[in-house]
Amino acid sequence: MPAVQAMQPINRRPLHEEVVDRLRDLIVRGDLASGARLNERLLCERLGISRTPLREAIKLLATEGLVELLPNRGAVVAAIDAARLAEMLQVMGALEALAGELACRHASAARIEEIRALHKKMLAMHARGDLAAYFQYNQAIHLSIVEASGNSVLANMYRQLNANVRRARYMANFSKERWDDAVREHEEILDALANRKVAALKRLLQEHLANKLAAVLTGIEKAA
Amino acid sequence: MPAVQAMQPINRRPLHEEVVDRLRDLIVRGDLASGARLNERLLCERLGISRTPLREAIKLLATEGLVELLPNRGAVVAAIDAARLAEMLQVMGALEALAGELACRHASAARIEEIRALHKKMLAMHARGDLAAYFQYNQAIHLSIVEASGNSVLANMYRQLNANVRRARYMANFSKERWDDAVREHEEILDALANRKVAALKRLLQEHLANKLAAVLTGIEKAA
DNA sequence: GCCGGCATTTTTGCATGCAAAATGCAAAAA
DNA sequence: TTTTTGCATTTTGCATGCAAAAATGCCGGC
Numbered sequence: 001m002p003a004v005q006a007m008q009p010i011n012r013r014p015l016h017e018e019v020v021d022r023l024r025d026l027i028v029r030g031d032l033a034s035g036a037r038l039n040e041r042l043l044c045e046r047l048g049i050s051r052t053p054l055r056e057a058i059k060l061l062a063t064e065g066l067v068e069l070l071p072n073r074g075a076v077v078a079a080i081d082a083a084r085l086a087e088m089l090q091v092m093g094a095l096e097a098l099a100g101e102l103a104c105r106h107a108s109a110a111r112i113e114e115i116r117a118l119h120k121k122m123l124a125m126h127a128r129g130d131l132a133a134y135f136q137y138n139q140a141i142h143l144s145i146v147e148a149s150g151n152s153v154l155a156n157m158y159r160q161l162n163a164n165v166r167r168a169r170y171m172a173n174f175s176k177e178r179w180d181d182a183v184r185e186h187e188e189i190l191d192a193l194a195n196r197k198v199a200a201l202k203r204l205l206q207e208h209l210a211n212k213l214a215a216v217l218t219g220i221e222k223a224a
Numbered sequence: 225m226p227a228v229q230a231m232q233p234i235n236r237r238p239l240h241e242e243v244v245d246r247l248r249d250l251i252v253r254g255d256l257a258s259g260a261r262l263n264e265r266l267l268c269e270r271l272g273i274s275r276t277p278l279r280e281a282i283k284l285l286a287t288e289g290l291v292e293l294l295p296n297r298g299a300v301v302a303a304i305d306a307a308r309l310a311e312m313l314q315v316m317g318a319l320e321a322l323a324g325e326l327a328c329r330h331a332s333a334a335r336i337e338e339i340r341a342l343h344k345k346m347l348a349m350h351a352r353g354d355l356a357a358y359f360q361y362n363q364a365i366h367l368s369i370v371e372a373s374g375n376s377v378l379a380n381m382y383r384q385l386n387a388n389v390r391r392a393r394y395m396a397n398f399s400k401e402r403w404d405d406a407v408r409e410h411e412e413i414l415d416a417l418a419n420r421k422v423a424a425l426k427r428l429l430q431e432h433l434a435n436k437l438a439a440v441l442t443g444i445e446k447a448a
Numbered sequence: 449g450c451c452g453g454c455a456t457t458t459t460t461g462c463a464t465g466c467a468a469a470a471t472g473c474a475a476a477a478a
Numbered sequence: 479t480t481t482t483t484g485c486a487t488t489t490t491g492c493a494t495g496c497a498a499a500a501a502t503g504c505c506g507g508c
Contacts, residue, residue: 014295015462016283040489050463052276055491056283059240063287065377071238072469072490087377094322098314153289153311157381239492264460274493279461296460296499 015049019057022047027066027077028166038067038075064160066167080168082217089216092161093209095154096142100201102149104193112194115144119190126183134179135169141186145193145205165216174215181211239273243281246271251290251301252390262291262299288384290391304392306441313440316385317433319378320366324425326373328417336418339368343414350407358403359393365410369417369429389440398439405435 023043026032038058040051047054058075061067068078103111122137139162146158185208192201247267250256262282264275271278282299285291292302327335346361363386370382409432416425 012295014293051490052279052462052464056280059280059284060287063284069238071236073471074490084377087375090322090326090375091319091378091381094318095315098318102314151311151314153308153385154315157315161377265458275460276492276494297501298460 014053016053016056016060019047019049019053020060023057023061024064024066024163027061028163030167032077034077034079034167036077038077040074065164080164080220082220085165085168085216085220086213088161088164089209089213092158092165093206095158095161096146096205096209097202099146099149099151099154099158100189100193100205101198102151102154103145104196104198104201106150107148107193111144111148115141115148116190116194118144119186122186123183126179131179138182138186139166145189168216168220174219178211178215182208182215185211238277240277240280240284243271243273243277244284247281247285248288248290248387251285252387254391256301258301258303258391260301262301264298289388304388304444306444309389309392309440309444310437312385312388313433313437316382316389317430319382319385320370320429320433321426323370323373323375323378323382324413324417324429325422326375326378327369328420328422328425330374331372331417335368335372339365339372340414340418342368343410346410347407350403355403362406362410363390369413392440392444398443402435402439406432409435 023032023038032038040054044051044054058067059069062069062075066078067075069075118137118141122134122141125131125134125137143155143159143162146155149155185204189201189204189208191197192204247256256262264278268275268278282291283293286293286299290302291299293299342361342365346358346365349355349358349361367379367383367386370379373379409428413425413428413432415421416428
């Protein structure tokens with residue numbers, strides 16, 4: 001009997017889940033642009049599946065806010081208007097603040113060290129001017145903090161909002177000054193977390209997001 | 225041409241949406257108990273629809289956390305364990321606090337009057353000892369505050385969590401003392417809102433939810 | 449009498465079919 | 479020329495069909 005392979009049961013994920021992830025990625029990365037129609041036949045061909053799982057996936061993404069359902073007229077990739085983006089970031093702020101508080105209280109030292117490691121790598125990317133890699137680590141840090149909260153409901157909601165906001169980020173490549181500021185803010189955030197300063201961490205996370213909002217909004221206005 | 229009627233276009237809701245609402249209601253009200261299997265054939269017959277819209281609806285409710293999908297083995301009504309409930313209420317606390325803050329800042333005086341009217345009706349139900357009606361108005365008040373925030377993303381997330389939490393409430397009928405306390409808390413909440421005391425309102429809303437959590441948890445433990 | 453394996457039945461997952469709604473287009477009317 | 483209207487095509491919404499997986503029950507063996 002082959003050793004390792006046979007031991008972990010083959011759990012084929014349901015097709016519709018696969019499709020959801022695939023579509024979400026296409027949308028978040030901008031391959032499917034805002035406003036683009038989701039033609040069922042076309043996507044079926046592209047993904048090599050039938051309409052049933054695709055339709056299930058589309059409806060799911062609609063609840064996440066990534067696509068908009070037009071009764072009897074299919075679905076389009078949801079537009080990111082500035083107002084909605086502001087609303088989302090506001091909510092993310094509240095969620096991150098809560099996550100920070102919980103993480104401060106409950107996260108293990110090891111966990112915080114992991115986050116610090118991510119932070120260091122992020123700094124390296126900043127120094128090197130590698131924006132894409134920087135974003136990766138940036139994302140990872142924020143997600144880690146949220147996960148360190150130990151509240152899975154919170155983590156799920158955050159991830160959902162994050163997917164929406166990331167789309168905007170791809171459009172809004174912000175300025176060097178904002179980048180430097182963001183790095184400084186991260187420095188302070190990590191510091192507050194490591195020293196378990198709850199109130200400071202909450203404030204810093206909220207400010208960080210508020211600043212991001214401002215940056216992304218100006219970016220979007222330029223694009224529009 | 226008939227005057228008013230013809231002007232507003234008939235927009236038939238898609239069947240799957242109807243089914244989602246219907247199922248959610250069945251679950252929230254407890255007609256479909258925790259852990260109950262959702263047999264497709266049975267539900268199709270009961271609702272008089274085919275499997276496709278039903279399946280779409282079930283997948284949607286899964287993202288809301290009301291049902292759990294077991295690959296190749298269908299779906300069951302998600303169990304409400306105390307830990308998860310605590311997580312949800314924690315998140316609701318953060319969301320309500322944000323909602324309160326925004327409502328304080330932006331809600332019109334008329335809006336606040338509406339909430340006060342609901343509050344008065346709620347008091348009447350409390351005085352009369354009509355728990356069911358009291359809950360109705362209680363819900364309406366919290367939802368109104370959330371909507372008065374003007375942040376629709378926030379409102380949607382709150383509604384989703386609320387549906388989950390309400391299920392627990394149906395099981396956990398709490399004590400008279402807790403009821404009286406809750407009413408007092410509401411009195412203070414309304415006062416803070418009416419006088420635009422942001423910090424106080426945030427604190428009150430969070431405390432109110434924390435107290436609710438405690439009450440519901442003891443209720444659940446009794447039931448289990 | 450109880451457990452395990454095999455066959456049957458049920459149920460799910462996905463594909464496809466069909467009718468209704470929407471869209472596009474072209475011809476007719478203004 | 480512009481607008482309108484009818485027709486053909488496309489696309490969606492829902493129903494149903496089919497195969498694979500899981501559940502159920504039956505029977506023989508221990």
